[in-house]
Amino acid sequence: MSGANINGVNFSDLNLQGVNWADAEFKDAIYSGADLRGCEAHGKNLRKLDFSHTNMSGLDLRGTDLSETKLFQTNLKGTNLQGAILDGADISRTILDDTNFNGASLKRTVLEKMSIENASFDGADFTQATMSEVDFKKSSFRGATLDKMKIEYVELDDVNLSAVDMRESCIKGIVINSSDLNCITLFCTKINGGNFTNVDLTGANIFDSRIEIVDMYDVNTLGILLH
Incomplete structure (x- = not known):
């Protein structure tokens, strides 16, 4: 399909393995x-397309524009989305194990009802995203931006959240186990209900935030700054 014009075409339920989309519109x-x-879709403009229920596992989608796409129940296992743009995309009930989102833009995305293992979101931007009933295991968010998010009933197990910047977010019912939150910044963030167990908060910066009904066990607060 190199160079082809495939505007408006319905490829639902077809086997398109190995198709080269180079220069296609x-x-x-x-x-x-x-x-x-x-x-082959590296760096393509795939905005507002419907990829629900598709198998996109292992694809190289670095730098691809997937803004406002439907990725509902899509298999993205092992996919490389480094630097991709997924603003406003629906990524609910999707398989994201071993997926690379480093440096990706996930503003206003919806992530709901799924379990994610060994995924990397280092440096990703989740501004105004919604995250609900998601379990993360052995994943990383180092240096990510989690501003103005709505986070409900999320569980983080062995997750790296070091140097994360979280501002004006609302969090409810969060569970964090055996995770690294050192040097995290919480600014005007509300946390209502949760459990922190074996969590490293070394050097955390907490500004004008409200934390209520959160149980903490074996939490390292060395050098924490409260403002």
């Missing part, structure tokens, strides 16, 4: 349920 195309493994 996309608009209003539908890929729901398709198998896209091995496709």
Whole structure:
């Protein structure tokens, strides 16, 4: 499909493994349920397309624009989304194990009802994103921006949140186990209900934040700054 104009084409439930999308033009195309493994889409503009229920595992999508796309129940296991733009995308009930989101833009995204293991979100921007009923295991958010987020009933187990910047976010019912939050910044953030167990808060900066009904066990608060 190199150089092809595939605007508005419905590829639902088709086997498109290994297709080369180089220089192809996309608009209003539908890929729901398709198998896209091995496709060439690095750096493409895939905005507002429907990839619900597709298999995109292992794809190289570095720098790809996936703004406002539908990625509902999509298989993105092992996919490289480094530096990709996913602003406003629906990533609910999606398989994200071993996926690389380093430096990606996930502003206003919706992430709901899924379990994620060994994913990397280092330096990613989640401004105004919604995260609900998501379990993260052995994942990393180092240096990520989590501003103005709505986070509810999220569990973090062996997760690296060091140097995360979280401002004006609302958090409810969060559970954090055996995780690194050193040098995290909480500014005007509200946390209502949760449990922190074996958590490293060394050097954390907490400004004008409100933390209520949070149980803490074996938490390292050395050098924490409260303002």
